[in-house]
Amino acid sequence: MRLAELCQAMGSDGWQVFGDMGVEISGITNDSRKVAPGDLFVCVHGFKKDGHTYIGEAFERGARAVVVQRAPPGSPEDVALRMAFEIGDDPIYPSAQSHSLPRVEVTDSRRALAAMATAFYGHPTDDLRVVGVTGTNGKTTTAFLLEALFTAAGKTAGLIGTIYNRIAGRLLETQRTTPDSADLQRLLRQMVDSGVTHVAMEVSSHALELSRTVGCEFDVAILTNVTRDHFDFHGTFERYLGAKSKLFADLGRGARKPGPKAAVLNIDDPSASAMAEATRAQIVTFGLSHPADVTARNIRPQLFGNSYVISTPVGEIPVTSRLPGRFNIYNSLAMAAVALIDGIDLGAVKRAVESLTGVPGRFEIVDCGQPYMVVVDFAHNPDALQRVLEAAREQPHGRTIVVFGCEGDKDRTKRPYMGDIAVRLADFAIITSDNTHSEDPAAIIAEIEKGIDPGFEDKYMVIIDRYEAIREALSRAGRGDMVIIAGKGHETTQVFDGWARPFDDRLVVRELLAEPVRGDHRPDR
Secondary structure, eight states: OBHHHHHHTTTTSSOEEESOTTOBOOEEESOGGGOOTTEEEEOOBOSSOBGGGGHHHHHHTTOOEEEEEOOOTTSHHHHHHHHHHHOOOOSSSOOSGGGTOOEEEESOHHHHHHHHHHHHTTOGGGGSEEEEEESSSSHHHHHHHHHHHHHHTTOOEEEESSSOEEETTEEEOOSSSSOOHHHHHHHHHHHHHTTOOEEEEEOOHHHHHTTTTTTOOOSEEEEOOOOSOOHHHHOSHHHHHHHHHHHHHTTTTTOOSOSOOEEEEETTSTTHHHHHHHOOSEEEEEOSSSOOSBEEEEEEEETTEEEEEEEETTEEEEEEESOOSHHHHHHHHHHHHHHHHHTOOHHHHHHHHHHOOOBTTBSEEOOSSOSSEEEEEOOOSHHHHHHHHHHHHTSOOSOEEEEEOOOTTSOSTTHHHHHHHHHHHSSEEEEOOOOOTTSOHHHHHHHHHTTSOGGGGGGEEEOSSHHHHHHHHHHHOOTTOEEEEESOTTOOEEEETTEEEEOOHHHHHHHHHTSSSOSOOSOOO
C-alpha cells in the first residue's frame, strides 16, 4: 500500500506527513530488528526502550518511512527525533533526513500502528467471527473451550492466547497473551487466508490499555472475573477494571460487519455490573450463585473433573468434564453462553466440554508412576492460587504440599496475600523463586512472608532455588499426597536479570522422579 492510504486509515486523528506520501509500503513493524526493505517503521515508547532511538537502525535495514510520536520541544523524545532527522554526522547511522526518509507525525503512535496495520492487512476481522475473552483468571481455558466448541460445531477455528496461537490446528509460538497490533493483524490475516471462520482470542488488560486490539471488531466479549493483579502496570483496581471495560464499551462501535454484538458476563463476579454499564450490546449472563441465563446444576466433583448439567434457555445437557475445580465449571458456562448466542446446538457444547481433557500448565497432572499426585499450574495471583488449592481439596488425597513464588518487577501488593493463602489452604508450603527479573529473590520472598501469620511458621519453609524447592516437595510427599507446583505452568524458562535459563516445572518433576526410589516413605493411612 502507499503511505498515503495508510495515513488515511487513521482518519482525522491529527497526523502530519513530511516527505513523499506516495512511497510504496511493503510491511509494518514497531521492532527495528524486524524491519525489512520497504517497511514502515512505527516508533513506540516501550517500557524499557524508546523506538525513536532506533530510527537509524530501521533506515539501515531498509525502512521506507517512519511514524513518530510528537513530543514537547526540548524533551528527551524531541531530542531523539532531532538527532535522527537533523544531524547527519553519526558515524554509524546516517541521519534519516539526509536520505529523505518520509516521516509521519502522530499524537499516539500505538493507535497509529494499530490503525495502519489493520488497513494494511485488509481489516481481517471483517471476515471472522471473533470472541474476546478477558478477566484475571480463566482466559486461557475458556479460549480453549471456545476453540473446541467451534470445532465441534463444524467451524474452522483459530486460537490466540497465552500458551500458543493456533490456526486450524497448526501451532504457532506466542510471546504474550495478546500480540502487538501489527503482529495481531498479520496473524488474523493468516487465519482468514487459511480458511478460519471463528476465532477465540484472549484479551489482556495490557492489550486493551496499550491499544493492541484497536481495529479488531469483536462479535462477543466474555468477562471471566476480575481480581487483584497487574497493579504494577495499572496502579489501582479501578484503572485495571477500566482497562477491562474497554472491550465491552467498544462492542458494536464503528461496526463494519452485520450481526448483533453480545457481552457474556459472569454474574457472580462483582465487576460484571461495571461491564454491563459500559456496553451497549446484548448481555448474556452465566453463573452458579445468582440467577443467570446459563448455569449448572447437579454438580458432582469427580477424580480430576466434574459432572454436571448445563442449563440454558433453550434446554439442558449433562456433561462430564476432565477439568477439575468449580472455576472450570464457570469457564464451560461462558463457552455455553457463546453457543447460545450463536445458535450452536447443545450437542456441540457437550462434545466440546468432554473433548478437552486438559490445558497445558492449567492443573496439569504429571504422572510418572509415583504413589502421590503432582500438579503443575499457572496460578500466579491470589485468586488463582486460592482456586487451585480449593480444587485440590475436592480431590481424594492426603496432604497438600504447595511450591510457589511471586514474579519480580510485577505487582508487589499481591505477595503477602499469596503467602497467607498458601499456608492456610495447604498442609505445607515451600516458598521459592518465580521469574525474578531484576529483583532480589530473597526480597521477594520476604514480602510474601509478611502475609503469613506467626502461628503458621511450622507450615512453611523457604528454598530460594526453584529446582531444589521442587526436589524438597517431592521428597516430603507420601502415598496419596498431592504436590502442587504453582506460578509458571506452561512456561519453559525462568527469567533472571537480563537472561533466561531453560526451566519447565513439568520436566523438572520428571527428571527428579526418574531418580531412584523416592516418595513412598510414609505408611498408608
